Amino acid sequence: MKTLKLPILFSILILFTSCPKDEELICGCTDDQACNYNPNADIDDGSCFLIYGCTDPLATNFDPIANCHDSNLCLYLKDNVMIEFYNHIDGTPLIFDSFTGYSDWFSTNSGQNFNILNLYYLITDIKLSDNNGNTLKTLSNFHFTSSDNENSNYLFIPGILSAGEYENLEFVFGLKSENNISNSFIDEDFHTQMFWPDFMGGGYHYMKLEGKFDNETSFYATHTGGLDGIDYSLSKSFPVNIISNEDGSTHNIRISMDINNWYSNPNNITINSDGIMGNAELQQKLKENGEYNVFNVQNMND
Amino acid sequence: MNKYFFYFLIILFLSSCKKEGCTDVLALNYDSKAEIDNGSCEYYTVTEYNIDQPSGFPTPQIPIENPLTVEGVNLGKKLFNDPILSVDGTISCSSCHLKSSNFSDPNKTSIGFNGLQGTRNASIITNSLWSNSFNWDGSALTLESQAFEPITNPKEMNNTWQNVENTLNGNEQYRQLFMNAFNIDYIDSIHVVKAIAQFERSLISSNSKFDKFYRGDGSLNSSELNGYAIFNSEKGDCFHCHGTMLFTDNLFHNNGLDSEEPFVDNGLGDITNNPGDNGKFKTPSLRNVEFSAPYMHDGRFSTLEEVVSHYNDGGHYSSTVDPLMKKIGVGLQLTNQELNDLIAFLKTLSDVDYITED
Incomplete structure (x- = not known):
């Protein structure tokens, strides 16, 4: 039972967040906390990047999970x-x-x-x-x-x-x-x-x-x-x-x-x-x- | 409805049987028999002892493990003045560190247990809050560790710490005062020296005639001003060791007292085991110097006139003499008037209120 539940939940989520093919509406990230927030978007398409961190692999604190780059967060081995x-x-x-x-x-x-x-x-x-x-x-x-x-x-x-x-x-x-x-x-x-x-x-x-x-x-x-x-x-x-x-x-x-x-x-x-x-x-x-x-x-x- | 009322009565009945009181084990009035807390708990509190930071003094360094409290300072003062700490109940700290002598001893060397005499003049305690080494030879690095020593010194109090602890713990008043100051049931040596150190840190002198002049609240007369100029130029060259508002560099020097080597007293050298430190002693502050006679580690000079004469004549050469004693055997060569002016300036460092008020 447990193994079945997750794919079902996931499908439902996709269904709700997928962008309708309506040209009147703009799809994008509607979360203003996200680094790819689109103020013109009407419908959130689940594309929001919310994990801030240093995405520069050369930095000492490179964060592989981060999807929002903030150069102020990067520490270099000076x-x-x-x-x-x-x-x-x-x-x-x-x-x-x-x-x-x-x-x-x-x-x-x-x-x-x-x-x-x-x-x-x-x-x-x-x-x-x-x-x-x-x-x-x-x-x-x-x-x-x-x-x-x-x-x-x-x-x-x-x-x-x-x-x-x-x-x-x-x-x-x-x-x-x-x-x-x-x-x-x-x-x-x-x-x-x-x-x-x-x-x-x-x-x-x-x-x-x-x-x-x-x-x-x-x-x-x-x-x-x-x-x-x-x-x-x-x-x-x-x-x-x-x-x-x-x-x-x-x-x-x-x-x-x-x-x-x-x-x-x-x-x-x-x-x-x-x-x-x-x-x-x-x-x-x-x-x-x-x-x-x-x-x-x-x-x-x- | 009837059922609930019945339960209510039972609860009421049970609770009325339980003893009320303070149920918090951390409270001062914890009652082990009480089962219901009635909000009467009283907790250990101390009152912070505030230090007025004197103008021109560095920020004081107080050990975090022994912050100053009103309770601690008052207890320290009582201990400092109480001969109970000595083996035969005859000598207190204040026997040799007299307030009227700037917390030093007017005798050349101090007389301790059974009339035995030490070899050095008792160190000044005033403004020790701004010092990081204690005793003439710097043998103690904190006031707490310093206070451990005289209690057991056979020429001073000649006591044992076990005996001190037994005596104090048998004294109901001290038990209460230590409870108030440190929240302890059993008085131990560590808390005795903590209390004494707190009192010593509260001994601050910063309201001399010179302080008032420095703050712009007063003036110096022409003789004092001339002495100030001699003190603070290389003409007298006093300031290199007795400089800043502390009137000490808190360092160790050989100021040319003796030429014979080996020295009668090696001072710092015996602590560091470095022959280069032999004959070096800690620079005392000149605050209240008028009251702290006799002078030098061995009390050899009984007047300020003798002290300035030593520098005016240039002192004696030895292998570790400080290079700032530049003209050994020649000295400053100040005139009598200049020497009098210098002494007049030194007396502006007297804080009469500090010496006299209780």
């Missing part, structure tokens, strides 16, 4: 970006030693000896752009790198790049004036460590580079930031030529900082133990050195 913040001194990598801190001694281009005990800095507005300067993708609004935390040398951004070509990587060293506002990162871990007193214009340090110079008992603190509201941040752009095929692969980018070049090219700066936060002339010189040859970017997949 490519990932891994940024490494690589700190070196004239090609010698600054090795993070969590046990004793940095202790190797280096020499500036003008022959002054120094070591590095602490290095903290903010990189902001990290973007990929085309050759006409159009932003194609914002990778991160800000990233804090700390010598106390080796993981902070890496920034992984999953599923960010849809198919296409990304010619340049842009970033700001420090914070542009419009973003360099006291307490704007109040709930970030670096807030208490990087804040820049209101007395000197407020906002945050761009960088705190600290260590010894000349001998074991002399200390320096190269702290850069926007003194009295003057913007000493650096906007940098480097070719990376990333091509995403949207196959879920990871594009490794290295942003490198040559610490030695903060103190030379074009301005030779002698390290001493005087605080420099209130020194507009030195902040300007450091900015010029930073512009010139401190940063570089490499596409490590090349």
Whole structure:
């Protein structure tokens, strides 16, 4: 009995939904929820497509049952970006030693000896752009790198790049004036460590580079930031030529900082133990050195 | 009709025999003998304890497993002040964390059970809601875990948790207060430290003369303003460690107190077992610093004048001294007037209402 019931029911349904051969009436889908809804149809012919989903077989969430395509529902396995913040001194990598801190001694281009005990800095507005300067993708609004935390040398951004070509990587060293506002990162871990007193214009340090110079008992603190509201941040752009095929692969980018070049090219700066936060002339010189040859970017997949 | 009336009478008869009361096992007044619920159930409720977010402070992080309630904070306050927690009933938390001293100890080191002395000055508890490590060496990462320690420390309360639980459970008032705060029949150590931590998180000081100045409700005099400028520039370079509205970076530093190594007290180094951390201690907040003497982890300085002199003279070199102690042995070289101005500014961080009001 059971086996007979279904074909009978089905026949009855067909009978009712089949379109009459009357030229006055238009047959079609009359359900306004359907993706093939025909507002002119008078009689519903059972052709309504009502199952919304991603019908693109290339998408990760391709739905074989769906008959209504909605491109907004499709998820693609977009490519990932891994940024490494690589700190070196004239090609010698600054090795993070969590046990004793940095202790190797280096020499500036003008022959002054120094070591590095602490290095903290903010990189902001990290973007990929085309050759006409159009932003194609914002990778991160800000990233804090700390010598106390080796993981902070890496920034992984999953599923960010849809198919296409990304010619340049842009970033700001420090914070542009419009973003360099006291307490704007109040709930970030670096807030208490990087804040820049209101007395000197407020906002945050761009960088705190600290260590010894000349001998074991002399200390320096190269702290850069926007003194009295003057913007000493650096906007940098480097070719990376990333091509995403949207196959879920990871594009490794290295942003490198040559610490030695903060103190030379074009301005030779002698390290001493005087605080420099209130020194507009030195902040300007450091900015010029930073512009010139401190940063570089490499596409490590090349 | 007669038949239905008969049934009705039977039901009425049966139901009148059943005891009425609260039949919900989850209710506070659950009556196991009651068979008919008469709507009298009363449920456990607590009153949320509201924190006024001070201007310029970060969003506080409160553990989700221990939200602040009025009942919990009040119970914590009672426990904090009650010597019942110590083995001989003589020492409370407040014996060494005095409100009048910004919840620190006016003695260099604290005297605990049987007159025994510790080795460090009791840590300040004020504004610990905005801290993520506790004790001078950062040995505790939550206020709850911190509160576990003094109870059994032989130089502090010298008690055992079993004894604390027995004593509190034998106290009808505490049983009721713990029931009200946590809905528990048996008082255990976890809820004791939870209550104490709630009270500690309620200790917020944010209404000093400086706060009023910051909010635009008051002004500083010229000496205080000059001190503010010294504090917040590299002339005094206080702000790198004692910055923001918290007046601490919540980090650990060696501020050049001693040159001899090994250090008498390794501080953070003994917790991390990293020799690079030896001699580092947690930066205390400078809020109410006027009231929290003596100063440093070992209470070695008894006045603010001695503290600023330490920085003005440049401190002592050791292998882990912080690079921000830039001119070791030379120091800030501020004039006496500048030192006085700096101290005048530090005293604007005093929140007298907080220290004095009950």
